[in-house]
Amino acid sequence: MNELKIGTTDGRTSLEPGEQIEVVAEWQLDERPSAVELRLVWYTQGKGDEDVQIVDSTRFDAPAVFESRRWTVQLPNGPYSFSGKLISLIWALELVVEPSEESRRLDLIVAPHGQEVVLHRDFAAT
Amino acid sequence: MKARDNPFRTGRVLTVRYRLPDQTWPELLQRLATLNYRAAIVGPEGSGKTTLLEDLAVQLAELGRTTRSLRLNRQQPRLSRDRLIQFFAELNPPDIVLLDGAEQMGPLAWRRFQFRTRHCGGLVITSHHGSLLPTLIHTSTTPELFNDIVSELIPDHALALRATTDALFHQHRGNLRDALRELYDRWSHGTLPMQITPTATSP
Numbered sequence: 001m002n003e004l005k006i007g008t009t010d011g012r013t014s015l016e017p018g019e020q021i022e023v024v025a026e027w028q029l030d031e032r033p034s035a036v037e038l039r040l041v042w043y044t045q046g047k048g049d050e051d052v053q054i055v056d057s058t059r060f061d062a063p064a065v066f067e068s069r070r071w072t073v074q075l076p077n078g079p080y081s082f083s084g085k086l087i088s089l090i091w092a093l094e095l096v097v098e099p100s101e102e103s104r105r106l107d108l109i110v111a112p113h114g115q116e117v118v119l120h121r122d123f124a125a126t
Numbered sequence: 127m128k129a130r131d132n133p134f135r136t137g138r139v140l141t142v143r144y145r146l147p148d149q150t151w152p153e154l155l156q157r158l159a160t161l162n163y164r165a166a167i168v169g170p171e172g173s174g175k176t177t178l179l180e181d182l183a184v185q186l187a188e189l190g191r192t193t194r195s196l197r198l199n200r201q202q203p204r205l206s207r208d209r210l211i212q213f214f215a216e217l218n219p220p221d222i223v224l225l226d227g228a229e230q231m232g233p234l235a236w237r238r239f240q241f242r243t244r245h246c247g248g249l250v251i252t253s254h255h256g257s258l259l260p261t262l263i264h265t266s267t268t269p270e271l272f273n274d275i276v277s278e279l280i281p282d283h284a285l286a287l288r289a290t291t292d293a294l295f296h297q298h299r300g301n302l303r304d305a306l307r308e309l310y311d312r313w314s315h316g317t318l319p320m321q322i323t324p325t326a327t328s329p
Contacts, residue, residue: 045129045130045136045137046129046132047129047132047135047136047307047310047311048136050137083128083129083130084129085127085129086314088128088129088130118128
């Protein structure tokens with residue numbers, strides 16, 4: 001059974017726009033992959049069709065079946081992680097194994113003070 | 127209510143796959159083979175035709191068959207000339223073409239498309255009506271099916287929602303896509319029964 005792990009070396013998932021982070025990825029596979037790719041993406045969730053944007057990536061060709069790799073990546077200044085009622089924009093790190101396309105995703109928050117921007121708030125009537 | 131937490135968001139709804147009501151996948155695939163892989167999935171809007179076509183692609187891949195997909199809808203009822211040129215340039219003889227939304231094509235465009243795919247491995251379409259190709263399967267919906275889908279999406283609350291889902295099913299005349307979108311809206315506004323907290327009344 002394959003095992004895939006991805007995260008930041010310091011374990012943080014709430015991040016500031018523009019900061020540099022170090023990603024650590026580990027995999028233990030039943031079969032030797034042709035490549036492993038690490039991606040920084042944002043994607044949308046909500047009422048409409050999902051969008052995905054690969055912002056940055058790095059590829060390891062012909063890796064071993066059992067490896068750990070690190071990747072330093074600069075977060076862009078935007079867009080911020082946000083949520084409204086109709087749509088959320090979510091940042092994530094992805095580990096993708098080729099050719100099987102098996103993957104693991106870790107959601108992140110990329111926004112000022114590491115806090116997702118909420119587009120609406122319900123205020124109690126006073 | 128954040129969009130990413132809404133149980134009826136598109137990403138979650140798309141994980142619900144087609145439920146064959148009266149037959150198994152081997153039986154359906156056998157029928158498709160009998161029709162020489164040229165057939166139509168027929169049904170009204172929101173009855174699961176696109177979902178079934180996608181699941182069929184997976185089943186065909188497991189049989190070692192290659193498929194090439196095209197999709198038409200009301201927002202995009204035609205394929206651009208460049209897109210068609212690219213599609214047919216990349217089409218190989220064994221490929222089975224999966225065309226979603228064939229009813230969007232005019233008669234002339236349909237005849238041209240049939241002609242250009244005549245030598246490929248097959249052509250399976252979705253359509254609202256059954257006159258374009260032999261019917262592989264009719265898709266239809268029931269209140270029970272809708273409730274089953276809702277149960278898959280929110281297993282802890284489906285029973286409490288039964289009256290709501292029955293009403294939505296009839297309101298949207300069996301169009302599950304529209305009914306699920308309304309559930310999305312109601313959840314986001316906090317107006318579903320299990321989201322409304324009863325207010326205490328004075329003695």
